Amino acid sequence: MTPVPSPRFRISRHRRLAWLGSALACGLSLLGLALCWLNPAIHAPLRPGLDFTGGTQVQVERDCAPCKAVSATEIRQGLSSLNLPSVEGERAPNLSSASVQVLDGGRSLLLRLPALGADQSTALIDDLAARFGPLIKSGTSVNTIGPTLGSRLLQGSLLSLLVSFVGISVYISFRYSGIFAVLALLCLAHDILITCGLFAWLGLLQGIEVDSLFAVSLITIAGYSVNDTVVVYDRIREQRRTLGELPLIDQVDVAVDATLTRSLYTSFTTLLPLVALIFFGGSTLFWFAVALTLGIAVGSWSSIGLAPTLLPVFSKR
């Protein structure tokens, strides 16, 4: 077997710095979430998207090159005077609260409205076609999500996240020990918190909303973070068997040093397709890829700098 190793890189020498960095990032994230919550326009830790709030989102693509510029106010003015057919005797919603975005230099229009019935959204698109047309028929997309469905989606996502937490910690306590499970969950919470924090700030400053894909990315990050941490743990466990006489803090140093190359390479190779998605992927997956990229970067940070260095602190006998 390997001779008693003298690690080139001793993580425990830098552990205070690592903790400080993580604490700062967590603090900033919590601040972002709190500010989001206090913001009267959002009133939630993250700015919820259509998937969670419910409503109708209409996107149309104009058939023109170059397109005559339209302003969001111009579109909104037309909306408030629009007569929509009523559905099942319920009065048509007022559209003056709609949010309107003009994308791609006026080529496509994105409207966020209260929930509309099928006839109502058809009437709306006909009106847009009359005023800003012609529209490309195949470029139109209408998404309507009922308010109850939104909250159900949120509950489902949170529940699945929670259940996967529990499942993972049970697995780790079974394969390793309780302390390992607690620390793995701590790192996982750290990774998710920082990812959420970034999106809280993005929501505050850029109006970026979180959708169900964001929920998917959080769960993915959770899985990845644990996978990353487990490899380091596996090495520590192995070290304990072969280098049992060394103090735990040195065992951790040896394990981190031995797995460092692998951790960095793996993060790098996973990040490659994700970064490619950010730069070349469709707009639909852009923020999903951003969330995953940050989450995986933070995930490998916590599995190198956090999970192993906290182990000697927590397992003082």
Add this chain to the structure above:
Amino acid sequence: MGRQQGWFALILALTIASAALLANYGLQLGLDLRGGSQLTLQVMPAGAITRVDTEQLEAVKEVLERRINGLGVAESTLQAVGNDQLVLQLPGEQDPSQAARVLGSTALLDFRAQKPGTEEEMRGLLGLKRQAESVLRAKRPPSPSDAPTAPPPPETPPLSSEDLSKALTSLGIQVPAGSREVDQIELLLRETNRRILGLYGPPLITGKDLTSAGRQQQATGTGWEVTLGFNREGGEKFASLTQSIAGTGRVLGIVLDGRSISEASVGEQFKVAGITGGSASITGNFSPEEARDLEVQLRGGSLPLPVKIVEVRTVGPSLGAENIRSSLVAGLSGLVLVAVFMVVVYRLPGIVAVVALSLYALFNLAIYALIPVTLTLPGIAGFILSVGIAVDANVLIFERIKEELRGGNTLIRSIDTGFSLAFSSIFDGHATGLISCAALFFLGTGLVKGFAVTLAIGLLLSLFTALTCTRTLLRLLMSYPALRRPTYFLPARQLPPAKPAAAQAGPA
């Protein structure tokens, strides 16, 4: 070596089978990739039923299926989701409004007779109703679908704003301050409808007595009418109903989902036997679309429970095509970079890993075609992520092999030890990933499910390819002495200088 060759034959067979499978079946693309509409319908409890169970959901689904068939949409699928939801997918359908109209209403049809002594009140209400309807029709923004069959100029006098407010106060309606004229007219219409219903007796014939439904153009005017055929019992009931009101000036009301859609008076000549023959028609001055919708609904039967459309998603095929192309380009370019990285860093095993990972991708796609998995954007994301984890497995193994070589082990022993030492961490990583997948699959909703499925397939396959394909290929190459060189695994300067001979010695 015999065992290795067995594995190699298996891998080869799987490769050929996968390629054949893919060539024959192809991949199913989700609506977000190829365009189309998706409607989610929520079945609502009503009356004595407070919770919807699977049996009732099945009954609703049956009726909806008949209606969808009536619409004639190709390739549509209707699936139950959870206890009380149905998801309808209409690939290629860009305008789900008709489907939404036809599916969303209960289509509970019944025939009622007007109560005696209410003739005067009914006449006034019907006049108001016709006026309000014609005003609304004229005001509605003309949509291209009903432009050619716009109703003829109404014979009823137009409703001036004074008339409107007079009518509203006469019905005792409080108008909210600052409401628009259209809203006021709708308010008026609702109130007249409510009062007309109040003048009817109980329902005498229901949709259950129908055997057929059709539509035809009205003999007079340009509107359409819906024709109905009754069963024997219904025909008899219809005859006695019409007989009871013939020549009295009272009307026969046709009520659909609590709305009086047609009011017909019955002529004196039916006083003796009523209208016999077991058929009737509803002349509600329908547009062709309205007539078709109603026909489809009546044919399919009424829903045992009301449904509500809670979600409509439509993606244009151009949006879908753009998304799939850019995501594919991004994914592939990322993977090419990963392959380059592997070869540069790990040399010979790197090449082996690239081959193994290509097989991995092929197996993945073959399984998608086999199950079949409908590929959606989150599904592709799940696939890309599982590739990341599959690469990780290879990295773990090769790092271990390098470590063993640096420690002065022989090449073949280093490879074996590398695999066996890396196994526990690979297994734990995959197991935790699969735990997450299970949680996502069983508790998550549509999008999340698609992601969980592709990730789970990816993880299971990655366990197989990393431990079997990579290992078999590597050992197979090691059977050629020319390739048995540690410098094909790592740079010479990292090898321990003391024991070069041991590294060359090969297996005992």
